[in-house]
Amino acid sequence: MKLCINKLTFSYGPISILKDVEFDVGLGEMLSIVGPNGSGKSTLLKCINRILKTKNNTVLVDDQDTCKMNLKELSMLMGYVPQSSSSTFPFTVFDVVLMGRKPYIHWNISERDNEIVADMLDYLGIGHLGMRHFNELSGGEQQKVIIARALAQQPKLMLLDEPTSSLDIKHQLEILCMLKSLAQSKERSVIVSMHDLNLASRFSDRMLMLKNGCIFALGTPEEVLTEKNIEAVYGIKANVSTSFVGKPQVTPLMNETDLFSHTKLSPVLEQKH
Amino acid sequence: MTTKAELTKLYNKGKKRKLLAIFSVFIAIIIVVLISISFGAGSPRLPEALQVIISRTFPFLNLDPGSALAQTIIWDIRFPRIVLALVAGAGLAAAGVTMQGVLRNPLVSSYILGISSAAGFGAALAIVFGIGVISFVGGYLVIGNAFMFCLLAMIIVYSIARLRGMSSETVILAGVAVGFLFSALLSLIQYISPDSNAVTAIVFWLLGGLYTATWEKILICLPIVAVTIILMMTQSWNINIMSMGEDVAKSLGVNSKRVLTVNMLLETIATASIIAFTGIIGFVDLIAPHIARMLLGSDHRYLIPCSIGMGALMLLASDTVARLIIMPTELPVGILTSLLGVPFFIYLLVSKRRRSFG
Numbered sequence: 001m002k003l004c005i006n007k008l009t010f011s012y013g014p015i016s017i018l019k020d021v022e023f024d025v026g027l028g029e030m031l032s033i034v035g036p037n038g039s040g041k042s043t044l045l046k047c048i049n050r051i052l053k054t055k056n057n058t059v060l061v062d063d064q065d066t067c068k069m070n071l072k073e074l075s076m077l078m079g080y081v082p083q084s085s086s087s088t089f090p091f092t093v094f095d096v097v098l099m100g101r102k103p104y105i106h107w108n109i110s111e112r113d114n115e116i117v118a119d120m121l122d123y124l125g126i127g128h129l130g131m132r133h134f135n136e137l138s139g140g141e142q143q144k145v146i147i148a149r150a151l152a153q154q155p156k157l158m159l160l161d162e163p164t165s166s167l168d169i170k171h172q173l174e175i176l177c178m179l180k181s182l183a184q185s186k187e188r189s190v191i192v193s194m195h196d197l198n199l200a201s202r203f204s205d206r207m208l209m210l211k212n213g214c215i216f217a218l219g220t221p222e223e224v225l226t227e228k229n230i231e232a233v234y235g236i237k238a239n240v241s242t243s244f245v246g247k248p249q250v251t252p253l254m255n256e257t258d259l260f261s262h263t264k265l266s267p268v269l270e271q272k273h
Numbered sequence: 274m275t276t277k278a279e280l281t282k283l284y285n286k287g288k289k290r291k292l293l294a295i296f297s298v299f300i301a302i303i304i305v306v307l308i309s310i311s312f313g314a315g316s317p318r319l320p321e322a323l324q325v326i327i328s329r330t331f332p333f334l335n336l337d338p339g340s341a342l343a344q345t346i347i348w349d350i351r352f353p354r355i356v357l358a359l360v361a362g363a364g365l366a367a368a369g370v371t372m373q374g375v376l377r378n379p380l381v382s383s384y385i386l387g388i389s390s391a392a393g394f395g396a397a398l399a400i401v402f403g404i405g406v407i408s409f410v411g412g413y414l415v416i417g418n419a420f421m422f423c424l425l426a427m428i429i430v431y432s433i434a435r436l437r438g439m440s441s442e443t444v445i446l447a448g449v450a451v452g453f454l455f456s457a458l459l460s461l462i463q464y465i466s467p468d469s470n471a472v473t474a475i476v477f478w479l480l481g482g483l484y485t486a487t488w489e490k491i492l493i494c495l496p497i498v499a500v501t502i503i504l505m506m507t508q509s510w511n512i513n514i515m516s517m518g519e520d521v522a523k524s525l526g527v528n529s530k531r532v533l534t535v536n537m538l539l540e541t542i543a544t545a546s547i548i549a550f551t552g553i554i555g556f557v558d559l560i561a562p563h564i565a566r567m568l569l570g571s572d573h574r575y576l577i578p579c580s581i582g583m584g585a586l587m588l589l590a591s592d593t594v595a596r597l598i599i600m601p602t603e604l605p606v607g608i609l610t611s612l613l614g615v616p617f618f619i620y621l622l623v624s625k626r627r628r629s630f631g
Contacts, residue, residue: 051523075526087516088377089571094284099514103526106510114284118277130280131287153525 001027001077001156001189003048004060010040010047017043018213025157025191030183032200033193034224035210036234041193042083044210045159048191049078061157075103079150081160085142087134093145094130097121100152120148124178140171147175151182158182160192164199172196176203201225201247209233221248291575294568298582302359305586309355309593314601315346322347349487354596357486357494358589358606361547362557364498366584368540369558370565370577371505374512375529375536376441382559383544385445387426387452389553392545394455395422396478396552397462401471415478416549423545426451431537439530440519444537480605481552483592490550501543502581508536509573516571556610557584560618567621587614 003025010018018040025031033041046052048059050066059066061077069077079100087096097120101113121127124144129137134145143163150158158179164172176192180203183190194200200207201221209217209224211233217224225248230238236252243249310326311319321339325347328336338344365383373381383389399418426448433447434440459475466472511532514522522529548554561584562576568583569575591609598604 046520049524051520070526071523071528072526075524078524080521080524082518082520085517085521087571089374089379089516089566091513091516091571092287094280094287095513095570095572096517099517099525102510102514114281115277118280118284121280122277127277127280131283 002062003157003189003191004063005048006058006060008044008047008054008058010043010052010054016213018047021210021213021215023208023215023218025189027189028183028186029206030180030190030192030204031206031208032204033191033208033210034195034197034200035216039210039233040213041210042161043213045080045161045191045193048157049080049159050074051080072103075153075155077155078157078159079153079155081143081146081150081158081163083161084139084166085146090133090135092131093121093126093134093137096134096145097148097152100149103153116152116154117148120151123151124148139166140168143167143171143175147178156188158188158190158192160190162193162195165195172199179203197225197230197250198243201249202243202245225250288575291569291572291579295575295579295582298565298568298579298586302582302586302589305589305593306355306359309589309596310347310351312593312597313346313351315342315350317343317346322351326352353488353491354483354486354592355589356491357483357551358592359585360491360495360498361483361551361554362561362585362588363581364494364502364543364547364584365554365558365588366561366565366580367498367502367505367577368543369584370562370573370580371508371512371536372540373562374571374573374576375508375515375533376444377516377518378441378445379563380559381445382555383540383548384452384555384559386448386540387430387450387455388423388448388541388544389548389555390452390455390459391422391426392419392548393475393479393553394459394462395419395425396549397459397475398422400474400478401462401466401468420545420549422455423541423549426455427537427541431534439533441533444533477605478552481548481554481607482605483551483588484603485550494546494550497546498543501539501546502577505536505539505543506574506577508532508539509577512536512573513571554588554607554610556607556614557588560614561587564618564621 005021005023008018008021021044033044035041043052047054050059056067057065066074094117097117098109098113101109101116105113118127121130124147126141126144126148129141129145134142137145147163160179163175167175176199179190179192182188204221206219207221207224208215209229216233217229225240227238227240230236230250237254239251239253241249241251307319310322317325321343324337324339325344328334328338329344329348369382372386373379395418396415399415403414429451430444430447434443437443463472463475511527514525514527515529515532519529544558562580565576565579565583569579587610588606591613592606594613595604595606595609
């Protein structure tokens with residue numbers, strides 16, 4: 001599978017979100033999208049799987065225009081994990097993962113669908129949660145369930161929107177290792193948006209740095225995570241060293257007064273009750 | 274750690290439990306039907322009643338249908354009323370459960386979506402002024418008008434919601450607004466009506482009831498309800514997935530706007546074809562789905578059939594009590610659905626550990 005993004009432009013009414021974004025993702029690659037809040041990371045992911053509509057010929061999978069595919073065909077190609085999930089009505093974890101089989105089933109689920117669901121739960125180490133209710137799980141557990149659902153779609157491309165932002169450090173590492181191994185199996189590609197530059201650096205093959213809806217830098221973590229780029233995109237002075245695992249490691253250099261220069265408290269906050 | 278085989282086994286066990294719940298509801302329906310045909314004004318009890326029903330349902334068996342009096346009481350009065358109660362309860366509950374599902378809101382009912390008020394207005398218009406959108410003969414003027422105004426309300430709600438991207442919030446708010454509009458118009462008609470008999474007739478219509486049941490009405494109502502229910506059931510997977518939100522639904526290949534439109538149409542047709550005949554029967558479409566959800570969870574493949582059974586059961590039980598409680602006269606069924614349904618619902622609400630919504 002080869003994903004090709006061609007001059008992708010998107011706006012919400014008059015507010016332009018993405019401008020002329022162009023990049024390729026090859027089979028087995030893990031690409032992370034980084035950038036400040038509001039730089040268009042989530043929008044870019046939603047444009048790729050057509051939750052948001054863009055013009056013709058902007059998103060190509062193996063040279064086929066995704067605009068010409070229907071939602072069902074697209075859902076067999078791409079799995080999507082949103083930033084957070086909740087369900088209005090209670091569903092068990094098994095039922096939620098079974099929803100990932102929707103593109104393949106009509107009414108009755110086959111033994112094969114059941115097997116795939118059980119398999120995905122087992123793969124993510126959440127088999128014991130199968131009969132629990134989704135809304136009663138912790139954030140980390142829910143994230144794994146949603147990833148299992150996306151995997152049950154048997155997609156060629158996984159899109160994940162900040163999958164680690166609400167997780168503790170162990171869950172963060174676990175999930176990223178798992179995504180990395182998914183990509184490395186050469187069966188599919190992974191695109192993941194992230195805030196944590198050091199985690200992105202450690203786990204991604206390439207990184208895409210967005211600034212105000214445009215690509216600011218695209219390349220290996222070493223190429224993207226430079227002191228100059230970080231200052232230009234985030235407005236933060238940082239030191240980039242080499243980490244224990246041989247990847248760029250970002251340490252912000254600014255002290256408290258550089259970051260928040262109001263030496264005097266707001267009168268509202270000083271008031272005593 | 275739960276192994277894969279165990280997991281599948283657990284899931285299949287859960288499936289059996291759900292099927293058992295549905296089965297129990299339908300057994301309960303049969304019991305209430307047997308009770309309901311055995312009691313009421315007139316002498317026929319269970320054996321005569323069954324004799325009449327079997328011989329009249331299967332005329333080719335050439336069985337003795339019993340006395341003419343028993344035949345009239347059972348075949349022309351009690352039995353059509355029971356059948357209409359089952360059809361109406363089933364249809365209203367099916368409409369309620371699917372709309373709650375697609376709009377992702379546990380408070381949705383035909384009241385909230387403006388359909389009931391529109392039906393009331395349409396009926397009142399016909400009762401007071403004899404004006405119909407389409408002219409039917411005789412008593413069908415009121416029925417036809419109530420039906421057409423339900424559709425009209427749905428079209429207005431749909432048009433408003435479409436302007437704002439068909440989000441579930443807009444559908445609900447537009448429904449509430451349209452409902453208020455029609456109830457204001459209904460009050461206006463009642464206020465300015467020169468004929469006090471007509472106002473009484475409106476009040477009776479609004480209370481709803483199954484006492485006007487005839488086979489003719491059932492023959493119109495039943496096919497419409499049956500077809501819409503089957504079509505709603507084909508939406509089960511789509512509705513399940515919409516529970517996770519619009520974006521996720523899209524990423525799983527479900528066009529939630531289309532599913533919402535289809536279901537709005539089905540729900541309105543089913544509800545309209547029922548309340549046009551029965552008058553406004555509220556509460557069943559709101560509560561039956563919740564009771565079903567508490568029994569077996571939110572998987573609409575099982576939830577829709579269970580709600581249908583629960584709706585039919587609730588309405589038939591309420592109507593049977595309404596019919597028998599102060600013989601020889603009777604109470605409006607709408608009062609009984611609430612009086613019987615609310616305590617049961619509150620009991621389930623406080624006794625269940627899990628919340629069945631949200």
